[in-house]
Amino acid sequence: MLDFLKSARPRRLRIVRNGHPALRQKSSPIKEVTAEVRRLAARMVVTMQENDVVGVGLAAPQVGVNVRLIVVDTSPDEDSPPPTEPLSPGEASLNPRMPLALVNPEITWVSPETSCCGEGCLSLPGVRGEVTRPARVRLNATTLDGEAIDVECGGLLARCLQHEIDHLDGVLFIDRAPDEQQKAAAPLLKRMEKNELKQLAKR
Numbered sequence: 432m433l434d435f436l437k438s439a440r441p442r443r444l445r446i447v448r449n450g451h452p453a454l455r456q457k458s459s460p461i462k463e464v465t466a467e468v469r470r471l472a473a474r475m476v477v478t479m480q481e482n483d484v485v486g487v488g489l490a491a492p493q494v495g496v497n498v499r500l501i502v503v504d505t506s507p508d509e510d511s512p513p514p515t516e517p518l519s520p521g522e523a524s525l526n527p528r529m530p531l532a533l534v535n536p537e538i539t540w541v542s543p544e545t546s547c548c549g550e551g552c553l554s555l556p557g558v559r560g561e562v563t564r565p566a567r568v569r570l571n572a573t574t575l576d577g578e579a580i581d582v583e584c585g586g587l588l589a590r591c592l593q594h595e596i597d598h599l600d601g602v603l604f605i606d607r608a609p610d611e612q613q614k615a616a617a618p619l620l621k622r623m624e625k626n627e628l629k630q631l632a633k634r
């Protein structure tokens with residue numbers, strides 16, 4: 432558990448939607464974990480948890496900030512069925528520490544085996560797509576306290592990390608879905624873009 436959650440609960444942030452320019456930019460590395468970065472991470476955790484749909488991850492561009500910071504919580508609920516496969520080293524070591532903020536996360540290796548799974552995104556409400564990704568990845572990152580993480584991750588954590596790190600490079604899951612699913616989602620994405628640009632113009 433992150434320390435800040437024990438004190439006053441930070442305020443949630445607005446999640447930007449398809450059409451917001453922050454979702455299509457490459458985000459900058461974080462050079463130093465300042466109080467501002469910690470505050471942002473805290474607010475991102477609350478934003479991830481307090482959404483109508485509870486997210487398993489959130490990337491800073493989704494709250495309109497183009498820095499390389501993500502928060503993840505893919506730990507199983509108390510009432511989830513027990514895992515059918517042994518946990519990967521990443522899930523075993525990181526699940527108990529979730530929600531977890533990762534600074535400058537990178538995928539340094541991907542497995543040749545892939546898995547296909549339906550994905551959604553808090554920035555693309557109502558849009559779903561089947562995305563094929565490497566089944567296991569090696570994660571390199573640091574925590575807010577400067578601890579280096581270098582671990583192989585599988586399962587939902589591997590998928591979530593790839594989805595969130597894609598956000599830091601301006602890539603959305605729907606870009607990786609089959610053409611026909613992209614086409615089917617296009618009208619909804621277009622409407623979302625129009626609304627998002629209208630919102631932006633008001634600010």
Ligand SMILES: [Zn+2]
Nearest residue numbers: 551552553554
């Ligand atoms: Zn997303």
